Amino acid sequence: MTMESEHPQDDAAAASDKLILSLHGLKKHFPIKEGALQRVVGQVRAVDGVSFDIRSGETVGLVGESGCGKTTLGRCVSGLTDPSDGAVYFNITEGDRDRVDALRDIPDEQRSEQEREELAALDEAHCINQLNEQARRHYRRNCQVVFQDAFASLNPRHLVNDIVGRPLQVYGEASGSELTTRTVQLLEQVGLGSQHLYRYPHQFSGGQRQRISIARALALNPELIILDEPTSALDVSVQAQILNLLHELQRERNLAYLFITHDLSVVRHMADRIVVMYLGKVVEAGRTQDIFERPQHPYTKALLAASPDLSDDTDTEIPTLEGTVPDPAHPPQGCRFHTRCPVATPACGWDVDDVVRGLENQENLFDGLSAVNRVSPFEAQLTFDNEASARALADTLHSNAISASMREALEEAVVRDRTINIRFNPAEEVELTERAPGHIAACVLDPAAR
Amino acid sequence: MMSEGAEKNPSKSPAPVVASVADLQVHFQSKRGIVHAVDGVSFDIHDGETLGLVGETGCGKSVTARSFLRLVPKPPGIDAGGSILFRPRTTCDACEGRGCESCHQTGRVSAGCSACSGKGCSECVQSGEETLDLMQVSNSRMRSLRGDRIAMIFQDPGKALNPALTIGSQIAEVFYQHRSAEVLDAANVDVSGIDPGSLLLKRQAAQQSRTIERTLLKIPPLRSRRNQITAAVDDMVADALAETQIANPRKIMQRYPHELSGGMRQRVMIAQALACNPDLLIADEPTTALDVTVQARILELIHELQQRRQTAVLYISHDLSLVRRICDRVAVMYAGRIVEISDADQIFQDPRHPYTRGLLAALPSATQSRGKLAAIEGTVPELVDPTPSCRFSGRCPNEVETCARFDPHLQSVGDEHSVACFIYHEPPEGSGGRPTLAARSS
């Protein structure tokens, strides 16, 4: 355990070099269980390898559609769920972070004894799941959450006094009259007052409840607040009040925010940097202005185009995305967005599942399917009841029913008797690459080509 | 998108009115008193237009929409007055639905009033057209209108579809309910005769058959004819689904709602709502539960279908930027009243009511510096036994004493643009003065 975590205030001077939070290849997989014996039959990859940093005093916006894993990620960061793999580092210097990155990139078995010890020491000092009791309490105090549904996150049987004062009680910070004074101070900071102390949550309006949640999150003077869709249940006029309040508090207390939302106009207004997620992976990250003005990933572009804005021209068509988000239990190979991507290339990772995804709505095509022998994600033998069905599928695969880039990626679709052998060009997962300083995106398309 | 719609109605004469809401008041009984949820709302919806009804939670927009189909639960709801006049349409004789001058390109004309044969009487409010007051019509008439002449799409398609029935059978129900004659016609079943078989089939098509009759219909000679009906309905359902751009509708028909994605379910809802080619479609926040990329497609779909069929749409939403994109006219509601109604372009370019201005300013945008959003201070008033006053007083930046003592009414401030605010019209005599916009800048 290092000095930093023991005496957090001491290194305040070194704040510029300090990362409040650093995610390293964070994964969270939920097992799919089936049957009476609860056998694990698969994994839902809610979050599948996410890395980014949050510096003190900045707002990072985490954007994505429902099911992209942004809420799960928030829960991992706040310590409500343990990640399946990867780690979240708290209060780490950039130098240490780079060292952790380097060490973690070495496969387990190849690490030397010394490297292992070094990593273990760093993990114990900073990784939120391996902290000792004292450091964990320190982390807990410094990372608070404001939930989407303010009403559900307030115990209906507790008075505002109990709710807001509770963190102070838990850490023994105050009691008796001091507790009341501090609670009143907190309420005043969020625009409420002592007249609200002894009321139940149901006696407040939606905006006021969210203020109570914020007051509770502020009680322990945290460095980071995770805001999980804090305004999506509120009306615009109230949303504006809450956003102003959040900004005000950030300025006063040098708070860092992880702002999780699906609302692009809100995140554009609030965030310094934005991380865009799709199906558990980061597709693009960078400064807010860069993301909005020069989006690099086709998904970001589609998202930006689809969200209505008052400054839009009403006469332009809203560009839309085809298809639906694939099942996160079977994410597509390569770039996960290629199934819906308007500019997909043959190198995007077309796989056997895409055949079914793309053609399942075709009438009678898969009716005669009797067996599937999967060699790899990119190669499989599909056996039908009769040869005609297999031929029909082969014909379809060579027709316009599937996209040109998918046809190009298809190496082989050969029919032997009742079996069709389908093989695609294998593709690697698409790595995030730097497109501009501080702006990364995961797309096979060459940035220079555009 | 919008310009197309504008070109279709180049002449200034507005399309005929499909529905006209006049001084609608819906109240709710509560422990603390009577809540005036909708308190004197009036507006018209014209043929083939999209009217947006925007406002925040609790402003009464959903209650207004539900009143069209009498879906407000009573009690605790109370009809406190007002009317919703609805004029059902029939196909235009002159152009047989293709759209011509006489029917304002909508392909539909209003039916004549049966009481006065078009001369105009008290029953049809001197319009000579068949006019129904939706607040007064009998329950059976209401049932025949629902889903046929007036249809509704709900916010959460997951809840609005029956989880125990297949998609196909849920849409088929609409046809059986409202189009039994056409079903029989399409199935080539002759039911003019008096043979008991055709009677049974007729009852089957109208979904009136009992268990014993259904059993009878399983007996061979009748079965083949019954299957003809089922096949005919299946065709109609598949067509309806195909209209909403659902690929492979015949496969989707056999699925259950939970097997479909949210966007797909909303498409099914739209297919069901538009199955009978209604005159008025009420869309109650149809995309709120959907992701932005899916929302864009659903909006596009609604817009396209509306253009093609010239259905009037009442679009309920809290999202101003969305309403701006898809609506021809917009009515802004606040605390049970309409505070401003106008052309969509006009209301966004030149909002007049302080509340509309506040709402637009409160939207977060890139240009607004952080922490400086123009939030509307305060909260929506409780509508328990309100006294006469502007409902926005107390939060309004331009407020003067008059506002708290008198009711402002919607008054015209320009072409098709009305505002309920004392800034734009004289307050009653003996009031304390008139607010001005100047107060705003302070």
Add this chain to the structure above:
Amino acid sequence: MVDSPNTDQIYLQTRDSAWRVRAQRGWELTRTMLANPTTVIGLTIVVLLILMALSAPWITEPNTPDAYQMPRDWSAVRVPPGSPGHILGTTNRGGDVLYGVIWGARTSLKLSLMVVSLTVVIGVVIGSVAGFTGGRVDEVLMRIVDVFLSIPELIFALAIAAVLGPSFTNIILALVVVFWVKYARIMRSQIIRIKQSEYIDAARVIGDSKLRIYLRDILPNSFTPVMVQATLDMGNIVLVGATLSFIGLSEAGIAEWGVLVSEGQAGISAGRWWAPTFPGLMVFLWALAFNLVGDGLRDVFDPRTESAR
């Protein structure tokens, strides 16, 4: 930071108002409950029955040495109601029916209170352990509960009481064994529901300990259905208890309504209706009253209406 007003003053003033707010909420709930006439009727009967039970030693002369035993007046066997000294008549063994009715209320109160308090404690503990820990422990405990639930209440109690032998304590034991399962079930489902609430997440984020989260958030929010069930069971237990006594599984000669009915039932054919009728009526009243109150409580604590208030 904002200037704080006089701290002590706020503290005193607000501590007082915290108490007042809670009292006000309690009063509101009571008022809602009292708005229902059937609940009021039930509550009135319950209060009267409990008063009767508590004041038994003062309204009758207690039998010595054991007041719970029926006094036997062999000089006045089978006298009808209205006889001097025996207002409600006597049984064929000279037991005073009035004494049985009044002391029977005391026996019933003792029985139901003991059984309910024991079963609630057992059920809440087991249900909490199952719901809170989950996994295999939950699985095992719930299968045990299933086994208990699969046997009909009355027959199960009867079998246990019969095995243990006739005595009042054994009836209590038998009823406890039968009645705890419901509470375990209710408690477990409540805890599982509440464990998923966002305010539990909120408490975890603050860093509160599991025990305190259980005591402060989970238990208070899951307890109302248990309370409603306990009220209903106050009636049901007396009903089942009387049945067991009637079959003779209780101590003979004890002042208990079931025993009294069984003692008097032989006389019905001879027209001596009073000995079984009065205690029978009491059992009926007791069960009815507690069920009415339980239903009233259920209406008040219905989660659908509660959140609206």
